[in-house]
Amino acid sequence: MVRKTKEEALETRRRILEAAIAVFDKRSWKDVTLEDVANAAGVTRGAVYWHFAGKECLFDAVCKATPLPAELIDAGVDAWCGDDPLGHFRQACQAVLAEAAALDGAADVFSAPSNREELLDPAGSLLLRHRTSVERSRQSLQRVLRAAIDKGQLPDTFDTELGARLLHGIVAGLLGDWLLNPGSFDLAAEGERALDAALVMLKAPSLR
Numbered sequence: 577m578v579r580k581t582k583e584e585a586l587e588t589r590r591r592i593l594e595a596a597i598a599v600f601d602k603r604s605w606k607d608v609t610l611e612d613v614a615n616a617a618g619v620t621r622g623a624v625y626w627h628f629a630g631k632e633c634l635f636d637a638v639c640k641a642t643p644l645p646a647e648l649i650d651a652g653v654d655a656w657c658g659d660d661p662l663g664h665f666r667q668a669c670q671a672v673l674a675e676a677a678a679l680d681g682a683a684d685v686f687s688a689p690s691n692r693e694e695l696l697d698p699a700g701s702l703l704l705r706h707r708t709s710v711e712r713s714r715q716s717l718q719r720v721l722r723a724a725i726d727k728g729q730l731p732d733t734f735d736t737e738l739g740a741r742l743l744h745g746i747v748a749g750l751l752g753d754w755l756l757n758p759g760s761f762d763l764a765a766e767g768e769r770a771l772d773a774a775l776v777m778l779k780a781p782s783l784r
Contacts, residue, residue, distance in 0.1 A: 645751035646709035
């Protein structure tokens with residue numbers, strides 16, 4: 577009986593979180609009430625309070641459940657590349673773009689202006705998370721580029737730091753644009769072209 581109760585509690589929390597993502601996707605978090613989320617989840621407001629101490633706590637949980645572009649990149653490329661590091665980069669980023677497209681707008685909680693303010697709040701944990709994820713993704717990209725140098729795909733003089741910033745800017749920019757307006761363009765198709773262009777840019781003399 578205890579196990580069933582725990583499973584039911586987890587299911588209720590999941591429903592509340594999914595409902596909150598949908599509600600925050602359409603409206604600013606400042607305009608949303610816990611009653612709104614409770615109604616969307618089909619639970620009582622007390623049930624929402626049971627799982628989340630308040631609206632700020634709930635919004636923080638929504639943000640944690642919503643991947644930032646840099647986090648998607650880091651998860652995709654931070655792996656052993658084998659004998660074809662640049663090919664690994666291309667395949668990993670294609671998978672990242674496919675994952676983002678599969679979210680179908682679920683990561684659009686920052687589309688409302690005041691929600692985006694939370695991402696820029698100097699005192700907020702979300703800004704720290706964003707900065708950390710960007711740094712980690714760049715480090716992952718640098719590891720791929722250093723492996724590409726070791727495998728002879730790039731010259732020894734290649735600037736891995738600048739290259740990582742370039743690749744991150746292209747992929748994160750593409751993801752960020754799409755997540756703020758899902759369906760505005762074909763993420764997979766344009767992403768593939770962007771990745772091909774990025775690999776060509778790696779050969780530029782300015783990166784050596």
